[in-house]
Amino acid sequence: MQPLFDDVTFEVGTPAQLAAMRTQPARALFSEATIAFLDDFSRYLLQHPAARGWPDVATLAFWCRRRALEREKQRYADLPMRLGRGLAFHITPGNVATSFAWSLTAGLLSGNSNLVRLPSRAFPQAALICEALNQVLQHHPGMAPYLCLVRYPPDRRLNDLFSSWCQTRLIWGGDNTIVTLRQSPLPPRSLDLAFADRYSLALIDADRYLAIADKAAVAASFYNDTYLLDQNACTSPRLVVWLGDRQRIAQARGLFWCELETLAAARYPLQPMVALNKFSRFCQHSARSGQLKQASSANLVFRAELSQLDGETLAQREAGGYFLEYLASALEEILPVCGSGCQTLAVLGVDRDAIQQFLAAHRPAGIDRVVPLGQTLAFSLRWDGFDLISALSRCITFAL
Known part of the structure; x- marks a missing residue:
């Protein structure tokens, strides 16, 4: 029986895609399909007239270029031994417009399907990023099962449901948000990555x-x-x-x-x-x-x-x-x-x-x-003491 999402607004993805995410197979890390998708996403934003008015959007787009992603890929020597963990549930902060997109990018590059709860505040940057994702997905339909961006009001029922599905939960948004979300239990083998007030x-x-x-x-x-x-x-x-x-x-x-x-x-x-x-x-x-x-x-x-x-x-x-x-x-x-x-x-x-x-x-x-000085906002896949690629993936050990 498909869950009801009456209180959920889908900005990217559909209810059917969201329901199917919990059984979606993981992908290889830094896969060619993911890099190609993000490179086209970058190109779309860099060519969009509205993006020029938002430095945070332009920075995101520049980081998602193929050349930059290939450079990030070279930092990891054990990629053939890693796979995504499965469904990553991202709860992103309400006071920074583009944080959700950085979290999503890390989830995609680490081979996961990604359910992202967007900020409740209607940032124009968020609308522009969602527009870009929807447009680029038309040319990369194979990526559609791996990202779903939603909004919903505070709802313990939905937090419980999505937490019960995920293999990794990323909580961005401060100490109070972390305390609230941790009231929703995770499956036994799932991980919590919490990004507290700093x-x-x-x-x-x-x-x-x-x-x-x-x-x-x-x-x-x-x-x-x-x-x-x-x-x-x-x-x-x-x-x-x-x-x-x-x-x-x-x-x-x-x-x-x-x-x-x-x-x-x-x-x-x-x-x-x-x-x-x-x-x-x-x-x-x-x-x-x-x-x-x-x-x-x-x-x-x-x-x-x-x-x-x-x-x-x-x-x-x-x-x-x-x-x-x-x-x-x-x-x-x-x-x-x-x-x-x-x-x-x-x-x-x-x-x-x-x-x-x-x-x-x-x-x-x-x-x-x-x-x-001047580089504090620069995103890195190593954040708050976590290596996001390693934390969001699992390592397969061969002892043959």
Whole structure:
């Protein structure tokens, strides 16, 4: 008996395809059919006039090109020994427009059929991506059984049903979402991949920054990391740590924030409620901590300077251009904020060897990614400490 999906809106796929997904055979990883499909999907988006207005869509399309996918494929030496696990059920966050598409891409490349619950918010980027998928599927009908993108309101019954079908459940969307979804049991051999609430920080060496001629380019990189998604991405730095002596830091800070304010004034439409929320968050944070002072006069780029870091430093955070700052004389001073909640460390002017030595010496519970400033939003198949291709596939061992 086919389940009823009266409360489910199908953006890509059909009820019959969804019902059949639980018995769909797994595919080889990075199969030619999958790469060809994603390459055509990429081409469709890159040629679509509307995509030019959405940098996040353009980034997705560029990543899905055949050349980029073949490069990713070369990172895995054991692909002939792997198969997809089966049905992957993706629950994606409601505050980032394209996260669902990245999760879907990982599921397809790892050989799975994919049921994706879209954000409840009607992002225009999501509509464009679904349009592209539907158009490209017309030329790749063999891929249709492997992806189904749906929307439905919070419904324990549907969560229970889809969870009972899947071999892997990916929960993107924060701690509360994880707690709710885990009330729906999985089959005994199924896996949960949970992407919890995280935070990120930037580390800038003052001397190296001052030596850079094109400081406007640095500001543009930091703007893309933060304002582009309104600091809603867990990868967006909320804390900026300056490294060096105080005099050089003072000089670097003045130039850095001035460049960012100029850029934000030209590009970022500050809403009154966002401005009010930032000031309110500062007041709340300041009342709870005696280690905080306002470091900016304008609200567009709102800065609060900390006199010390601890495990609660980033518990209070706000979006829309709200930044904490800390002045450090040694790299080790960031250790208190490198707990399990710390995801990405964006660096400018700090040597790779110094970061590796810090990680080897202190082995913090957090920091899953170290990237250059300006690259925090760049997707990778290694995310939040998981290798998604390995986690979403099973390895067949031969002992002959």
